[in-house]
Amino acid sequence: MYSQIILAYDGSEHAKKAAERACDIASGTGAKITVITAYPSLSSIFFFDEEISKEEMKNYWIERASEVNPLLEEKGIAYDLIVEEGDPREMILEKAGELNADLIVIGSRGLNTYQRLMLGAVSQGISTHARCDVLIVK
Numbered sequence: 612m613y614s615q616i617i618l619a620y621d622g623s624e625h626a627k628k629a630a631e632r633a634c635d636i637a638s639g640t641g642a643k644i645t646v647i648t649a650y651p652s653l654s655s656i657f658f659f660d661e662e663i664s665k666e667e668m669k670n671y672w673i674e675r676a677s678e679v680n681p682l683l684e685e686k687g688i689a690y691d692l693i694v695e696e697g698d699p700r701e702m703i704l705e706k707a708g709e710l711n712a713d714l715i716v717i718g719s720r721g722l723n724t725y726q727r728l729m730l731g732a733v734s735q736g737i738s739t740h741a742r743c744d745v746l747i748v749k
Contacts, residue, residue: 613642613744617707617715619699619733620646622675625718629748630679633716634686636746642714643689647706648676649699669694700736707743716746 618633620626630646637644650672663671676694683690693706707715717734738745 613637613640613714615710615712615714616642616644617703617710617712618644618646618679619703619715619717619737620648620676620679621699621718622678623718623720625720625748627679627718629716629718629746630682632746632748633714634682634688636714636716637688638686643691644683645691645693645706645710645712646676646679646683647703648672648692648694649697649702650694651698652696665696669696700733700740703733703737704740707741712743714744714746715741716748719747719749 613636616633616637618630620630633644636642650668673692673694676692680690680692693702695702703715703717706712715737717737719734734745734747738747
């Protein structure tokens with residue numbers, strides 16, 4: 612049924628639940644999972660107590676995205692990681708189109724109050740504009 616799943620992942624508890632659900636689906640269908648972590652180009656004050664460089668910011672989000680690797684490897688699921696700076700909604704929709712994804716799996720909320728607000732808008736925007744199935748995991 613599904614052959615290419617996009618997993619939107621930010622390390623939040625909802626994203627971890629979404630990862631588990633995406634793995635369950637991929638295990639049953641043989642689908643490949645592409646993990647997408649889009650991080651904002653906002654002031655680092657939203658994420659850290661001190662200033663950091665763009666490289667440090669990217670490395671932080673690569674680490675976050677990589678948290679899902681053991682789960683995917685344990686279940687024997689083929690996967691790729693994409694970690695890029697940008698608007699999460701736009702990036703997820705763009706990559707879903709490029710990869711001909713047939714399912715996007717996303718958590719319903721993000722990491723903190725600001726990110727919950729943003730991810731809520733992201734999940735709603737994705738469910739509205741995606742050209743494939745969308746699963747929002749609570």
